[in-house]
Amino acid sequence: MTFQELNLSESIIKALTEEGYTKPTPIQEEAIPIVLRKKDLLGCAQTGTGKTAAFSLPIIEHLLKDEPSGGYKHIRALILTPTRELAAQIDESISAYTRYTGIKHDVIFGGVSQHTQTLALRNGTDILIATPGRLLDLMNQGYVHIAHLQYFVLDEADRMLDMGFINDIKKIIRELPEERQTLFFSATMPPTIAKLADSLLTDPERVEITPVSTTAEKVKQAVFMVSKNDKPALLEYLLNLGNITRTLVFTRTKHGADKIAKQLTKAGIRADALHGDKSQQSRISALHNFKTGRLRVLVATDIASRGIDVDSLAYVINYDMPEMPETYVHRIGRTGRADKSGIAISFCSREEKENLRLINKVTNQNIPLVADHPFHLKESAHPPGPRGAGGNRGPRQQQGARSGNSNNNRKRPYSGGGNRRASSGSGSGHQHAGRQQGAASKAVE
Template sequence: MSFSSLGLIDPLLRALDALEYRQPTPVQSQAIPPILAGRDLMAAAQTGTGKTAGFALPLLQRLTMQGPQVAANSVRALVLVPTRELAVQVHDSFIAYSQNLPLRMAIAYGGVSINPQMMKLRRGADVLVATPGRLLDLYRQNAVKFSQLETLVLDEADRMLDLGFARELDAVFAALPRQRQTLLFSATFSDAIREMAGRLLHKPVSVEATPRNTAAKGVKQWMVPVDKKRKTELFLHLLKKKRWKQVLVFVKTKKGADELANALSAQGIPADAIHGDRPQPARLRALERFKSAEVRVLAATDVAARGLDIDDLPQVVNFDLPIVAEDYIHRIGRTGRAGARGDACSLVAADEVQQLAAIEALIKAPLQRIEEPGFLPDHRVPATDAAGRVVRKPKKPKKPKARA
């Protein structure tokens, strides 16, 4: 199957050719035709499956082929995303795909001045990519209007709910016209997501591009048991032994990310950290330094798990296991993208065994355990069974007390 067989117009095909997109991915081939036909869509798509092009391409074509010119402060298509990093990634993709089209793109997210975003919207935007909080700020200041809105896209809807955006989303939905096309993309379909879809979508086409809660097939997944206090030492050891060139490391806390980056820098290893407490310019600068290989190791909290788009990233390390098992999928989805091979290593301490069991139950497979000589833990990580349950050794029966 080719992109031309999906009914895309020539300006889009030329843009795809310039970007060296050769064949549509499964989510693209399944999603593009119904979106072009104006249908609502509910899609299960993991990160790295090409879902952005899956909704951006048909959306750009519909905006080009039909509808009036966008008015001042108005938008014709709204794409809601959970994080600033993902907003930048999706906005960049829209710009790349629309390079041959007479359409206007805009982006809005928090952590930076609102004034340039308000100025950009004065001329109107055919596509606005936004995070929920900043969008509401703009709406309440009459900087954005929805009377011309034709399509709403919810990208990574599950993550928006995980981050506590339910109230903001409801406020956005209340401000939008009822007559519209709605496209919902989510890596997982929780009860809350299905309830949302039931309220927002009308007779949606259902697309499931990849099996639920699975990682890309090209990603090797393995774990090393280690005492918590020796994780930094083990990471440094593996970095040298495995000769990792570029590593994205996920850490549980903002403080932990900073501490790891500082420890690596003290050893002469170029490292930086990215998390919610860092100003947006600093986050973008850290990401650009990592992409350009100026930084070898980027320590990140889960705020970055779904918002980073890095070509050919070979290595992801879970320095700490995530609290929510689904986040493991999104973390390791940063590698092994678009059919490439990748490697995902987890450093697991004994007090993380419940999280390990939940992850193995989710992916329906045990993580390969590889013990590293010199780092065998004093506190052993209990074994887990095929269903991801912790296997506890039966307690020895107490000896009866000897009678006097």
């Protein structure tokens, strides 16, 4: 199927062609016809499947053909999303899709002055993309009115609840007009989300593209067992191999993100941190520099685990294992997007083995263990997988277990170079380090 077969206007098709869109993704192929029929939609799809186009393209099509309700300056479509970064990303996509339509759109979120946002709203807008807190604030101040809204999109609903926005969402919902089309998207569908969807939707059609907690098929995964203290050296070691290019690194805490970014910068690797304590301008700058290649590494907390679309991002590294399997799925979903392949590497310490076991169980897999690296915890067994099995060792793992990685080698301070000599002036040690580097390099290619 092509976008032309979805009965979209020529102005939209022209913009899509310029953006390099050739054929719709599965969720776009299923959702767009439903939305064009003006049916409510419940969409369950993991991140990176093309949801933004799935809901925005048919809404743009409607706005091109519908008469404005209640006057031109009233907001006609509202897209509610959890984070500033995702709001900006959706606004950027809609800007591309509406290039030849004359449809106006604006985005509002917190962390910046509201002055420019309120000025834009005074002139009226067709599509408003917003985060809940700033939207509710401007509604209370009388700058935003949604009584004549025709289309409402609640995106990343499960993330909304995780971030504590449920009360804000309920207040916004109370202001919505009864007559509207509602599109509800969530990567997971626990009971609380299902209940919220039921309260919002009228006789909806459901689109479910990928089962809950399923990792993207085109993402090659690997886990490196390593002590907590050796994680900084392992990260530097992998980045110095040369085959790992632009990389998104996830850490559990804001302090950890800042610390890792500083360590990498000191080692000569261009890096920056992205988390909630950063100013909005700093976050925008860091993400822009990462997208444009000025940064090689972006170290982020889970604020970036959904909705950040970086073209051709090949590598994601879980510096800290996530506590929730669903978080793992969304983190590694930053790579392997738009039919491209990707690689996800996870560092797992002794203290995090239970997290890895749960990820294996929920995602119904055994993430391959890479043993051939200088910091491997040789004595640690691969955590059991989905059926309680010990995780069968493959040839590479068996080779790593038999290799001569002594504790002395593993604990020797890492110099930061691509090759790690077992001892200065030792030929056999040099060859052994070279084999380690080669095996680790192949594991992440």
